[in-house]
Amino acid sequence: MIVPGVRLAAGAAGIRYQGRDDLVVMALDPGTRCAAVFTRNAFCAAPVQVARDHLAGIAPRYLLINAGNANAGTGPRGLRDARSCCEALATLGDCQANAVLPFSTGVIGEHLPVERLIAALPEVMARLREDAWPAAARAIMTTDQVAKLVSRRFQLNGREATVTGMAKGAGMICPNMATMLAFIATDAAVSSTLLQSCLQDAVARSFNAITVDGDTSTNDACVLMATGACGNPELDHPDTAEAQAFRAALESVCGELATAIIRDAEGATKLVTVEVDAAASLAEARLVAYTIAHSPLVKTALFASDPNWGRILAAVGRAGLDDLDIERVRIYLENVLIVDAGARAPDYTEAAGAAVMAKPEILIRVVLGRGACAARILTCDLSSDYVRINAEYRT
Amino acid sequence: MIVPGVRLAAGAAGIRYQGRDDLVVMALDPGTRCAAVFTRNAFCAAPVQVARDHLAGIAPRYLLINAGNANAGTGPRGLRDARSCCEALATLGDCQANAVLPFSTGVIGEHLPVERLIAALPEVMARLREDAWPAAARAIMTTDQVAKLVSRRFQLNGREATVTGMAKGAGMICPNMATMLAFIATDAAVSSTLLQSCLQDAVARSFNAITVDGDTSTNDACVLMATGACGNPELDHPDTAEAQAFRAALESVCGELATAIIRDAEGATKLVTVEVDAAASLAEARLVAYTIAHSPLVKTALFASDPNWGRILAAVGRAGLDDLDIERVRIYLENVLIVDAGARAPDYTEAAGAAVMAKPEILIRVVLGRGACAARILTCDLSSDYVRINAEYRT
Numbered sequence: 001m002i003v004p005g006v007r008l009a010a011g012a013a014g015i016r017y018q019g020r021d022d023l024v025v026m027a028l029d030p031g032t033r034c035a036a037v038f039t040r041n042a043f044c045a046a047p048v049q050v051a052r053d054h055l056a057g058i059a060p061r062y063l064l065i066n067a068g069n070a071n072a073g074t075g076p077r078g079l080r081d082a083r084s085c086c087e088a089l090a091t092l093g094d095c096q097a098n099a100v101l102p103f104s105t106g107v108i109g110e111h112l113p114v115e116r117l118i119a120a121l122p123e124v125m126a127r128l129r130e131d132a133w134p135a136a137a138r139a140i141m142t143t144d145q146v147a148k149l150v151s152r153r154f155q156l157n158g159r160e161a162t163v164t165g166m167a168k169g170a171g172m173i174c175p176n177m178a179t180m181l182a183f184i185a186t187d188a189a190v191s192s193t194l195l196q197s198c199l200q201d202a203v204a205r206s207f208n209a210i211t212v213d214g215d216t217s218t219n220d221a222c223v224l225m226a227t228g229a230c231g232n233p234e235l236d237h238p239d240t241a242e243a244q245a246f247r248a249a250l251e252s253v254c255g256e257l258a259t260a261i262i263r264d265a266e267g268a269t270k271l272v273t274v275e276v277d278a279a280a281s282l283a284e285a286r287l288v289a290y291t292i293a294h295s296p297l298v299k300t301a302l303f304a305s306d307p308n309w310g311r312i313l314a315a316v317g318r319a320g321l322d323d324l325d326i327e328r329v330r331i332y333l334e335n336v337l338i339v340d341a342g343a344r345a346p347d348y349t350e351a352a353g354a355a356v357m358a359k360p361e362i363l364i365r366v367v368l369g370r371g372a373c374a375a376r377i378l379t380c381d382l383s384s385d386y387v388r389i390n391a392e393y394r395t
Numbered sequence: 396m397i398v399p400g401v402r403l404a405a406g407a408a409g410i411r412y413q414g415r416d417d418l419v420v421m422a423l424d425p426g427t428r429c430a431a432v433f434t435r436n437a438f439c440a441a442p443v444q445v446a447r448d449h450l451a452g453i454a455p456r457y458l459l460i461n462a463g464n465a466n467a468g469t470g471p472r473g474l475r476d477a478r479s480c481c482e483a484l485a486t487l488g489d490c491q492a493n494a495v496l497p498f499s500t501g502v503i504g505e506h507l508p509v510e511r512l513i514a515a516l517p518e519v520m521a522r523l524r525e526d527a528w529p530a531a532a533r534a535i536m537t538t539d540q541v542a543k544l545v546s547r548r549f550q551l552n553g554r555e556a557t558v559t560g561m562a563k564g565a566g567m568i569c570p571n572m573a574t575m576l577a578f579i580a581t582d583a584a585v586s587s588t589l590l591q592s593c594l595q596d597a598v599a600r601s602f603n604a605i606t607v608d609g610d611t612s613t614n615d616a617c618v619l620m621a622t623g624a625c626g627n628p629e630l631d632h633p634d635t636a637e638a639q640a641f642r643a644a645l646e647s648v649c650g651e652l653a654t655a656i657i658r659d660a661e662g663a664t665k666l667v668t669v670e671v672d673a674a675a676s677l678a679e680a681r682l683v684a685y686t687i688a689h690s691p692l693v694k695t696a697l698f699a700s701d702p703n704w705g706r707i708l709a710a711v712g713r714a715g716l717d718d719l720d721i722e723r724v725r726i727y728l729e730n731v732l733i734v735d736a737g738a739r740a741p742d743y744t745e746a747a748g749a750a751v752m753a754k755p756e757i758l759i760r761v762v763l764g765r766g767a768c769a770a771r772i773l774t775c776d777l778s779s780d781y782v783r784i785n786a787e788y789r790t
Contacts, residue, residue: 042719043712043737073708075738108705109739213691218709296691296777297785304786310503313468314613317438324437342438343470344504382691384779384786390692391699391779 001151003164003185005029005227007128010139013120015113016068016106021139023120025089026063026183027128032227034060034101035196037203039220046071046078047102048219050086054098061099063183063223064089066117067140067168068106072218081112088118092125105168105181105219106142137166140181143389144170148260154249156242161188161230163249167222167257170212170264182207182222182257188246189228191236198238198247199224206254209377211293212265213386224250262378267385270302271361277374278367284321285375288366291319299382302362307353309338316366328369333357396546398559398580400424400622402523405534408515410508411463411501416534418515420484421458421578422523427622429455429496430591432598434615441466441473442497443614445481449493456494458578458618459484461512462535462563463501467613476507483513487520500563500576500614501537532561535576538784539565543655549644551627551637556583558644562617562652565607565659577602577617577652583641584623586631593633593642594619601649605773606688607660619645657773662780665697666756672769673762679716680770683761686714694777697757702748704733711761723764728752 006028010021028034036055038048054060064085071078086100093100104112137147151164169180190198203222228234235243263271274292279285292298295315301308312331317324326342333356337345356362401423405416423429431450433443449455459480466473481495488495499507532542546559564575585593598617623629630638658666669687674680687693690710696703707726712719721737728751732740751757 041709041712042714042716043708043721070705073705073734073738075736078738108703108709218705218712294689296781300782300785303782306786308503310465310468310613313438314436314503317436317613319437321437326438339468341470343468343473382782384782386691387695387698387777387779387782390695391701 001133001164002130003162003227004130004187004229005032006185006225007130008132008136009124009127009129010132010135011120011124013066013117015066015117021135022067023117023124024065024136024139025121025124025128026065026136027093028061028225029227029229030061032059032225033190033192033195034223034225035192035199036221036223037199039218041218041220043073043218045104045219046074046082047104048221050079050082051101051103051221054086054101057098058096059099060101061095062089062093063101063103065103065140065181065183067142069104069110069112070106070108070219071104071112073109074111077111081114084114085112085117089121092121101223103181103219103221105140108218133164133166140166140168142168143266144168145264146260148257148264150253150256150260152249152252154245156188156230156232156245159230159232161232161246162186163253165253165257167261169261170266180207180220180261184223184250184253185225185227186246186250187227187230189230189232189234190226190246191234194236194238194243195224195226198250201247202251202254205251206258210258210262211290211377211379212262212268259378262380265380266389267383268380269360269383270381272302272379272381273363273376274379275363275365275374275376276368277365278369278371279373279375280371282373282375285373286377288316288319288321288368289375289377291315292364292366293377293379296382302357302381303383305354305357307333307338307350307357309333309353312364313339325369330367330369332365334363396528396559397525398557398622399525399582399624400427401580401620402525403527403531404519404522404524405527405530406515406519408461408512410461410512416530417462418512418519419460419531419534420516420519420523421460421531422488423456423620424622424624425456427454427620428585428587428590429618429620430587430594431616431618432594434613436613436615438468438613440499440614441469441477442499443616444474445477446496446498446616449481449496452493453491454494455496456490457484457488458496458498460498460535460576460578462537464499464505464507465501465503465614466499466507468504469506472506476509479509480507480512484516487516496618498576498614498616500535503613528559528561535561535563537563538661539563540659541655543652543659545648545651545655547644547647549640551583551625551640554625554627556625556627556641557581558648560648560652562656564656565661575602575615575656579618579645579648580620580622581641581645582622582625584625584627584629585621585641586629589631589633589638590619590621593645596642597646597649600646601653604771605653605657606685607657607663607775654773657775660775661784662778663775664778665776667697667774667776668758668771669774670758670760670769670771671763672760673764673766674768674770675766677768677770680768683711683714683716683763684770684772686710687759687761688772688774691777697752697776698778700749700752702728702733702745702752704728704748707759708734720764725762725764727760729758
């Protein structure tokens, strides 16, 4: 769990929530390298813009994360607020202001309570410890029901190294960017170039392959930090056995955190994998997978445990593939063939479909019969609780 | 309401529902011209395929419509079933089988109960009348709460002519095709070419500009019939005053039917217009409008009457426009400016936003500041009743 070179602390700034921590500081030893990916939402939040600027400058020494207020849609004042928080932390931490990366999650469109946040910093800074990951993972939660914290150990030139990551996110979750807040650290020494490419690959297969509701947040960010405290010769070339070991551990951490987000998705009762095989391109495989995963009718059928495969078939049909030959399409629920040659499979029985749909974890598999590309994404059902949560909560 | 040259009757075939009509026959006088648009879903239903084939052959004399079973995802047997029904009706009506157009709506993936349907035909055929539009509009309903029937009169060379249309649809509704079943008739004489172009234009502005849930049905069809019983010189050139009068009446009927579908959308409590102005192209205006209209977070905020404009801003930002300059974007709720230059407008108050959101009909207007194109679509909120209805009902 512990990543030598990274210390954390959580505290309560009363930003939106009362009686719980809502502020996290992560302190990075000198020499730590950082890679990051951010939301592609054009209305990216003030802290995203500031973090991007600061990353382009010098090596980060601190991450400052708050829950309860996204500082998004807040214009020039939002940028000033984010910078003020960085400056206050830099004074306490004795570093330059652009060595602090700010992250916010919570309600969009309200100004950050900068004074309360800054007032809470001294106490938090006094409590930085290497073993505070669990408290930090709890402090960054918003509508999350559970904290998301994953750790893996791996061998590196005969030494034991660690990758530990935490994430938050349960709604406004959609792929094609870093989809929520995630902070991952390793004590391995990794070059900046390799670190960024490993992060992008891992994110593409994990956080960018999940969707709750198709809504991409304004604040998504995923940061990967490598302290080098492990003492290994710096990893640089991607094809070495050591780089592969690091990559495997990183992808395992990202994959489990992404799965944890979907398990914790707002109102969700099912974990659903949508796999599209035999597509002509990765793009069309993803298009079909997301059309199914975003269909409110498919999602409500999943909630009802109803093997209503007609809705899956309709979603495949409307995905917009040119010249889709439905005679070649097969649709499975787990291993049960439900649609063959554009119609109900001869051997399919409602009982067999119902048995699969009753499970808490379900695989929907579509074979397009057009090529050799495949995509696999994770999603969840659409329940009445999703509506209740989002009719009550301000994102 | 009556369209001379068109007779209708509804009957009960017990296809899925008990104790209500679920079957409609429309009889067209010889010489009636038909135009039609169909779903673009690749898994289009058997009746859609058969109707398309038949239309390409001879002029239709009968339309045969059933509710409760979509005859979609039913493979070669589905095609045989649809043709058998056409043949049975053709025998009773003394015409060729391909002069009958079949239409089905209801559950996907179950075989049509052909014998029950055919058994009900003689009695229905015996009751064909010009004034049975209301009974027919009720008989084609599935999850619809209200029948949708609209009529307009207009002047044509000193004569009075009529356009009457009925539609069904409340869920699995999404644009870019004829989005549900709609049957529209006029007694005006209109050439086939003009009829088809008028229909396509009217559909683009009405049925193809609404969305409930982004799910495109396998069975959507919209048919426009012109009997010529009015006795006017046949309309052919689109620029004449008479053609304009017909077009205006047709667009009025289609617009009101499309609005009626959204008012009746499954679980909906609000009628929402999303207007995107100052876009660089029609395509990007529609993209932004549909991204807002399909956002579960925007839709649940509408359900809660919560002026949670951050979700609208996030949807605009994730729509995928290249180089969107958020400094130029303005977002309004009705006439209340909520977002200006990428942030909350200085004069915006929560009270002003809440007052708009409390209304049953709401306009969301986004000004992109990129060009002169605009799009306007109709949608609804996402309520817990939508989930309940679709977790219980088999589309």
